[in-house]
Amino acid sequence: MVDDKLRTPGAVRDAERWTAHNYHPLPVVISSAEGAWLTDVDGKRYLDCLAGYSALNFGHRHPQLIAAAHAQLDRLTLTSRAFIHDQFADFCRELAELCGKDLVLPMNTGAEAVETGIKVARKWGYQVKGVPAGQANIIVADGNFHGRTTTIVSFSTDEDARADFGPYTPGFTVVPYGDLDALTAAIDDNTVAVLLEPIQGEQGVVVPPEGYLPGVRQVCTDRNVLFIADEIQSGLGRTGRTFACDHEGVVPDMYLLGKALGGGIVPVSAVAANSDVLGVLKPGQHGSTFGGNPLACAVATEVVRLLATGEFQRRSAELGERLRAGLEGLLGKGLVGVRVRGLWAGLDIDPALMSGREACERLMARGILAKDTHGSTIRLAPPLVITEEEIDQAIKTLTEVLAA
Incomplete structure (x- = not known):
């Protein structure tokens, strides 16, 4: 009873x-x-x-994921990134291979992955592109949902998420989702990235017009701007492909991943990009106590292996x-x-x-x-x-x- x-x-x-x-x-x-x-x-x-x-x-x-979690719980759960643990390299390597990228930076929540992507894009802009200090800007879309930290809600167009949380972080330009001309017009010499959801989930599973994502990819290449794809909800099998970008053959410069990466057991997120992008980070410039912890890596590695089968x-x-x-x-x-x-x-x-x-x-x-x-x-x-x-x-x- x-x-x-x-x-x-x-x-x-x-x-x-x-x-x-x-x-x-x-x-x-x-x-x-x-x-x-x-x-x-x-x-x-x-x-x-x-x-x-x-x-x-x-x-x-899922039995395979639960077994991985149980096995890791009996051995090691946390070291912090002060040390290397025996699950870390396999996870990073296998996720990088799944994404077709050189490097992976593990974090915990989706919002952390987005914040990481923003920081990396700005640093890349200053160190690689040559944007003047403090002038970097990032193009985002209306109707976006990337999380609820103070920086992220600064460029939200949802008043419930944004109202009364100011002052807001500058450095973002909002354009209509799916409008390639508006996005192209918004890019200037100080633009370091375009941050988009390939499908807007919170907005109601809004799929952009055919050709939009390839167009974004091309204009980012032409203007030396990073294309950051927030695949936190849309990625890892949800849409019938590994990533939603795959439906139009688009490869972004940076994937932001989360949610399913933790197998419904632990919060796991990650940023995946090549070394010319993620390589701008140096020790002490970004981190997370629990990011890439042994339990998270053990579970997430099994998630990657489930996806690798197709x-x-x-x-x-x-x-x-x-x-x-x-x-x-x-x-x-x-x-x-x-x-x-x-x-x-x-x-x-x-x-x-x-x-x-x-x-x-x-x-x-x-x-x-x-x-x-x-x-x-x-x-x-x-x-x-x-x-x-x-x-x-x-x-x-x-x-x-x-x-x-």
Whole structure:
């Protein structure tokens, strides 16, 4: 018998009582999970269609990843970067090879990876490009989501993320997402980088126009500007390729990675670039106590090895077509917009029917967990271990919610 305090209403009240309200979670309290399924404190099961914003690409408690974590916990968990541990080189080498880059710098969170990318781009601009001291600028896109540190929210166009957190960090120029002409016009002699999400996740899985990313790559090459791809949500198999940039054959100068890299077990992020870029950093100029720790490296190395087989990229591509077909069948039946790339979808619900929050609450009541963003838009990002039958179940449930 579960103590009443642990059941959903009591646990929700306790969470609201003792936690700063920086999130507005759905009123469900999870106690265990396996694969694509979650179980709450009352024993009800839910199909996970969010996967921790892509942090759980390989599902909950993937056996290979759990085994790696257990084995490392029995040996060594932390040294700090003051010493080298025996998991570090393999992780960095194998991730660098997966990315096709020379060097990797491990960190912890996605926001840390973005901050690292910004610092490296500025230093590269001053030391390599010759930008005058203090004049470096970086081009970003409206609708972006790169994290919530003070520097990152300085160039956010989401007022909820930005308002009342000033004074803001200078050195960023915002242009419309998908508008290559505007981006090109914004570049000047002091521009050191273009920082973009190949697909904007928080904005509602917004896919840029065909040819946009190749165009960005070309103009960055022509103007001696670094192209930084934030693949923290879109990368590592989510879209049916290893990276979302791969869909148009684009190779950025720098990958920013996170979320799925930790296998849903530990926070792991990384920056991958060639030595002419990451090589500008020298000892003492950037660091992180927990970045690249033994436990993180042990788990993340197994993540890289799972991706190296290509199995999860294929699953995402193949099952993504099934997801696309099901969702596009609901256009005009409650959905007014659908965007799908692999197992990642943004759905625009007719606002006359309900908000995104209402849709997610109704899905939750029927055993499907998803998350809303921006009004009547919801995102679907199930673990890549989901089955055809489970995708069909999610579509069927969404159909019932829209019809109701």
